[in-house]
Amino acid sequence: MAIPCILQQWVTTTILLGVIGQGGATPILHHRSNGTITTESDGSEIWCESSEWYDVLWFWFANFLLHALSVRSLPGESWISSTVFKFCCLLVPYTGVRRGLCLILRASNLAGDDLRAAARANALCMVIRGPEWRPRDGQVVDGCSIETSKAQKCRRRKKWRTSPNKSFVRTRQSEKGGDPEITIVDTNHSDVTPVQSPIRGNEVTLKTKDLYVPPPDRGFIDKLTRWLIETHRFHSQSPTANTVDHLNVKIHGVCQLAPGYALSYIPEDMKVYSHIKHQRSLSISRLLGVNHTPDIKLASTHDVPRILFSIIQTVMGGYSLYKARGTQIERYGYAAYGLTVLPYMMVSVINLIGSLLSSEYETVYLVHSAIMDEMKLRGGLCDGVVGTLERPYHQTDVYIDGERETRPQGQTNEFTYSGGELHCHDATDGSPKVELQVSAANDKHSVKDIWLAQKWGHSCQAARKRRKKGEEGPPANPLLCVPSHSGFTRLSPLWYQDWLKGLTILLLMLALGLPYVIIAVLSGWKVNNSTDTQRTFVTNWYICGQIQGYAVSMVEGVDGKKNVMKSFIIIFLTYGSYSIMGFYVVVQEMLQMGTCKAL
Numbered sequence: 001m002a003i004p005c006i007l008q009q010w011v012t013t014t015i016l017l018g019v020i021g022q023g024g025a026t027p028i029l030h031h032r033s034n035g036t037i038t039t040e041s042d043g044s045e046i047w048c049e050s051s052e053w054y055d056v057l058w059f060w061f062a063n064f065l066l067h068a069l070s071v072r073s074l075p076g077e078s079w080i081s082s083t084v085f086k087f088c089c090l091l092v093p094y095t096g097v098r099r100g101l102c103l104i105l106r107a108s109n110l111a112g113d114d115l116r117a118a119a120r121a122n123a124l125c126m127v128i129r130g131p132e133w134r135p136r137d138g139q140v141v142d143g144c145s146i147e148t149s150k151a152q153k154c155r156r157r158k159k160w161r162t163s164p165n166k167s168f169v170r171t172r173q174s175e176k177g178g179d180p181e182i183t184i185v186d187t188n189h190s191d192v193t194p195v196q197s198p199i200r201g202n203e204v205t206l207k208t209k210d211l212y213v214p215p216p217d218r219g220f221i222d223k224l225t226r227w228l229i230e231t232h233r234f235h236s237q238s239p240t241a242n243t244v245d246h247l248n249v250k251i252h253g254v255c256q257l258a259p260g261y262a263l264s265y266i267p268e269d270m271k272v273y274s275h276i277k278h279q280r281s282l283s284i285s286r287l288l289g290v291n292h293t294p295d296i297k298l299a300s301t302h303d304v305p306r307i308l309f310s311i312i313q314t315v316m317g318g319y320s321l322y323k324a325r326g327t328q329i330e331r332y333g334y335a336a337y338g339l340t341v342l343p344y345m346m347v348s349v350i351n352l353i354g355s356l357l358s359s360e361y362e363t364v365y366l367v368h369s370a371i372m373d374e375m376k377l378r379g380g381l382c383d384g385v386v387g388t389l390e391r392p393y394h395q396t397d398v399y400i401d402g403e404r405e406t407r408p409q410g411q412t413n414e415f416t417y418s419g420g421e422l423h424c425h426d427a428t429d430g431s432p433k434v435e436l437q438v439s440a441a442n443d444k445h446s447v448k449d450i451w452l453a454q455k456w457g458h459s460c461q462a463a464r465k466r467r468k469k470g471e472e473g474p475p476a477n478p479l480l481c482v483p484s485h486s487g488f489t490r491l492s493p494l495w496y497q498d499w500l501k502g503l504t505i506l507l508l509m510l511a512l513g514l515p516y517v518i519i520a521v522l523s524g525w526k527v528n529n530s531t532d533t534q535r536t537f538v539t540n541w542y543i544c545g546q547i548q549g550y551a552v553s554m555v556e557g558v559d560g561k562k563n564v565m566k567s568f569i570i571i572f573l574t575y576g577s578y579s580i581m582g583f584y585v586v587v588q589e590m591l592q593m594g595t596c597k598a599l
Helices: 003-022 051-070 080-093 095-106 115-120 148-155 220-229 279-287 304-335 337-357 370-377 447-458 460-468 498-522 532-557 561-593
Strands: 036-039 046-048 126-127 140-147 167-174 183-184 192-195 205-210 253-254 262-263 363-370 381-385 404-406 411-418 421-426 436-439 477-482 488-490 597-599
Touching: 003 370, 003 477, 051 080, 051 304, 051 337, 051 561, 080 095, 080 370, 080 561, 095 220, 095 337, 095 498, 095 532, 115 126, 126 370, 220 498, 304 337, 304 498, 304 532, 304 561, 337 532, 337 561, 363 370, 498 532, 532 561
Parallel strands: 126 363, 205 436, 205 477
Antiparallel strands: 036 046, 046 597, 126 262, 140 411, 140 477, 167 183, 183 192, 253 381, 404 488, 411 421, 421 436
């Protein structure tokens, strides 16, 4: 259904452009080569002459193209992704409004600490275990837990599950034989609850799971911010859902990942400590009486050219509005081409504020962790780290108000390979050695099957439909969850964060409503001599540019050069017709009316 609608939209646009082109063949005013003097309603006189191609090009450059250049790039963003996003901002002006609001929401320049400022700007990343991670023979992993898969719940129609942060699982062999018995131990209340084992044949499915859980919404303002302001890169989400496309994102230093590992952006509330490469230098500093860790300074810039683009576009937009208040509005009403710069001017102002509150980073910086050390032992290479997630030994008991430490909780499992199959057992001292057979994604099921196993839990009805068609569903084995990243210290929210959320929501409301207020004040929504087609084109450009800007801004979450280009083609075919309509009206009105100057 979507393709016929898009084709119908472009056919309609082509027909209307032909109609308005024929209607605009004869100018409204007959301009001679030496110009025409026109008297305004207030008695002032203006000089109008025919518009040349360079007049149209200058108006388009100063009021539309500079807006796209004023939109900020993301840290480490490739030139292809940056160019595509800016071109989307040119087609749909409100595409850049959410990015500017996210920069204001994070306000990295107000963080004080360079490492926290970089984390708030999405300029820090860490190594995590990816979905295809597999343990080595004899490897011991802390913080493992066994959970019921969603696909298994769908088949068994039971809703119990373990809490990932408050419980861990222990197993012991039943005296009568058969399936082992599972015991869920709550670490907060020390409750021990035996539960009938869901394990059949001692087989479990390996899965990596995040320790980091995004903070919950505290109120209505938080929900509005999450749904209306935050984009993919600035949304608080788990590390495995916010990975770095290291092939297309510029990483500071050297980073060659071993198989099974990935990079993920560090959340804004995850504390990063200064990384001292040589502990001897720290010991010497302490002997000299320097007891604090040296501060890390990261390279960043305020991007003065982009700020100048925003200022120039705002000034030019204001000047275009000033010129539109006379002859343009008297002839075209609210469809005057000088009023079409309002959406672009609003977004430029927002990006100007965001550029002043947040610095720009050319690359994404690596942060050290225990998972990075594990990856290096498997042949990976990382150099140029600027911080660490591991708490320094001389700060083991130092906590600032509101900081909370999160460490892997659960059993310690040892993985072994026997006969080409992966097995594990609880390596905790004093626990019974119950062998569990681990079904990895590369062994019996693909990564897509494991992903489907999680998705099936959302709809038991969909699972039943697939079974009726004779399709065998993904495995219903319990999940052996392995931490995807190291433990960390969670920072407390900044005291002004709630004020920034309120400010971004207020700016969004002004950006959506203020253009219509200005148009009403200047034109009174009068049609004057404008045609129905001109008014339709301009109105669709205003409204659709705001609504579609919310959807088009999601293009920043697309990874890979090919996917970025595919997204651009889809966006142009889906949303580009309204912009083509608007640009055509601007050119047609300028050629009809000419360029006017006050005498």
